[in-house]
Amino acid sequence: MKSPRLLPVMAVCLLPLVSACIASTAANVVTAPVRVTSKAVDLATTSQSEADEKRGRRMREYEEDLGKLERRYDKHMRQCDDGSDSACLKARNDYADIQQLRASAPY
Structure with a gap:
């Protein structure tokens, strides 16, 4: 104890x-x-560097999307020149998509 x-x-x-x-x-x-x-x-x-990163990412995504649409448009235009009526319609739609995307450019 x-x-x-x-x-x-x-x-x-x-x-x-x-x-x-x-x-x-x-x-x-x-x-x-x-x-x-x-x-x-x-x-x-949001810090300035974070904002810059986000803006850069949006610009890259925009340019990627625009590039895809332009390549698709060029492909359809070649097919249209070869006489495909459906390709001409697709080329017109692609052109409209390109114009719409350009109107919403992030810069």
């Missing part, structure tokens, strides 16, 4: 450990709102 005199000595020895835990917890509680707010601001705002 432990001596009643040993209990205060143990309490004094454990006091620095307990106070460190309390101080650490208090610091976390105090700084938590700041950390949460700064994280929310980071998520809500």
Whole structure:
């Protein structure tokens, strides 16, 4: 059985450990709102580099789509020149698609 005199000595020895835990917890509680707010601001705002990346991605996708339509239009025009009436209609539709896409250019 432990001596009643040993209990205060143990309490004094454990006091620095307990106070460190309390101080650490208090610091976390105090700084938590700041950390949460700064994280929310980071998520809500877009940096210039992120905006540039998105704009570049949209431009590349636009140019890819335009290239596909132009190649398809050229193919149908060749077929139209060879006498295919259905290819002429497809070429007209392709041309309309190209004009519509150009009107919505990201730059």
